[in-house]
Amino acid sequence: MRNIIGQAVSGSDFFDRPQVIKRIRRAIRNGNQVYLSAPRRVGKTSIMHHLSDNPEPGEHYVYAITQSVDSLDGFYKELAKQVIGSDAFGRLGRTGKTIKNGFTDLLQRISLKVNVPMVGELSLDKGTQTSIQTDFTTLLEELDLEGGKLIILVDEFTETLDNILIKHGKQEAKRFLQSFRELMHNRKLTGHVQFLLTGSIGLQPLVKKLEATDLINQLNIIDVPALTEDEACHLFRQLVDQEDVTIDDETVRYILRKIDWLMPFHVQLLALEVIDVHESAGSPIDQRKADKAFDQVFHQRNxxxxxxxxxxxxxxxxxxxxxxxxxxxxxxxxxxxxxxxxxxxxxxxxxxxxxxxxxxxxxxxxxxxxxxxxxxxxxxxxxxxxxxxxxxxxx
Ligand SMILES: Nc1ncnc2c1ncn2[C@@H]1O[C@H](COP(=O)(O)OP(=O)(O)OP(=O)(O)O)[C@@H](O)[C@H]1O
Ligand SMILES: [Mg+2]
CATH class of the missing domain: 1.10.10 (Arc Repressor Mutant, subunit A)
Known part of the structure; x- marks a missing residue:
């Protein structure tokens, strides 16, 4: 496990969080639309990467990040782009399973709008002009996943809502929520397309400000808690052991208690500084050295x-x-x-x-x-x- 600080992690750099992963998987299995709720830097994006990398049988994940999107069209465009560009879609396209009557026109229209390389040869008939949102909905309705499920992960969803509010005002922000709610609860998509959303700003306070709580009341909200002390110890050990740092359990707990809110990110920062102290002052790390490492977290470089x-x-x-x-x-x-x-x-x-x-x-x-x-x-x-x-x- 590498100590990656700052970017979301994936693969073997992900420290497993079985409890929250299990809850998310269960909610998805039960057909819920899920909102992953946690403060900044708690690991939401990393969890999304972990789910995409480890699908259960029949699950196809598509990841989209909509942080800089500030319009309704822009939002559906980004989702369409990611769905069309995804491995899952490519695989289905190659086996010819998704291609139905009229579907090629639709793909052509969407791809013109979103500008991604198409799957195979398509006719140039542009068809009727419909909105990207309608096209995208049709695309999802027509997808044949052979009994499987498409799970669209929308990272920074709340930022998009906030951006639309700032740029276009309250009415448009509500229209956005309304349209997305319709998509999430479209009966034709039940059981085969689901959404897992997250955001780094609170959804509930924002929606309250919009007086639109009813538009999110069907979301299953799952909190991502901080790590327990045992989990944090385990993560800390994985990070420092590979650098031959000697530190006993009591000192690990001592230093973790100084953080008091055990987010992976803070544990990683601390591990980095403990390694630094180990390199400059040697092991074993005692409480005095642990204090020094804690103080170093606030160095300019961090x-x-x-x-x-x-x-x-x-x-x-x-x-x-x-x-x-x-x-x-x-x-x-x-x-x-x-x-x-x-x-x-x-x-x-x-x-x-x-x-x-x-x-x-x-x-x-x-x-x-x-x-x-x-x-x-x-x-x-x-x-x-x-x-x-x-x-x-x-x-
Ligand atoms: N399960 C994990 N395993 C290892 N590192 C993690 C894990 N979760 C979070 N991190 C660390 O915390 C940092 C923040 O993680 P991530 O970007 O996934 O959080 P986030 O909640 O999406 O943050 P933001 O609110 O800024 O979007 C990462 O740089 C990574 O170092
Ligand atoms: Mg994130």
């Missing part, structure tokens, strides 16, 4: 990893009250163990943001900055790594 969080946050915050509220809130939270809900409310009032702050707060929870304390009376930073980073570089 800044880019954290900027990814902050860039996303900055992009979404409206300048003015929302921006000021969030910054003061996170500054305060970074300097105390927990921040009382009453104080959060007071801050919103102070910044003239009291009637809107709840949705913003929900996004911060979703983004992985904060979570509610067990008794529900306060908020706290999710991860001491993010907390320290915020204090050092932003606050």
């Amino acid at each position: 800044k880019i990893y954290f900027e990814q969080y902050y860039d996303r946050l900055k992009k979404r915050l409206e300048l003015g009250p929302e921006y000021q509220f969030v910054h003061e809130l996170l500054n305060r939270a970074a300097n105390v163990p927990t921040l009382d809900k009453a104080i959060v409310h007071d801050l919103a009032v102070k910044h003239a943001f009291a009637d809107q702050y709840k949705a913003t707060l929900e996004s911060l929870l979703y983004d992985g900055y904060l979570h509610e304390t067990a008794d529900g009376s306060a908020y706290r930073f999710n991860s001491s790594i993010l907390k320290t980073w915020w204090k050092k570089y932003v606050g």
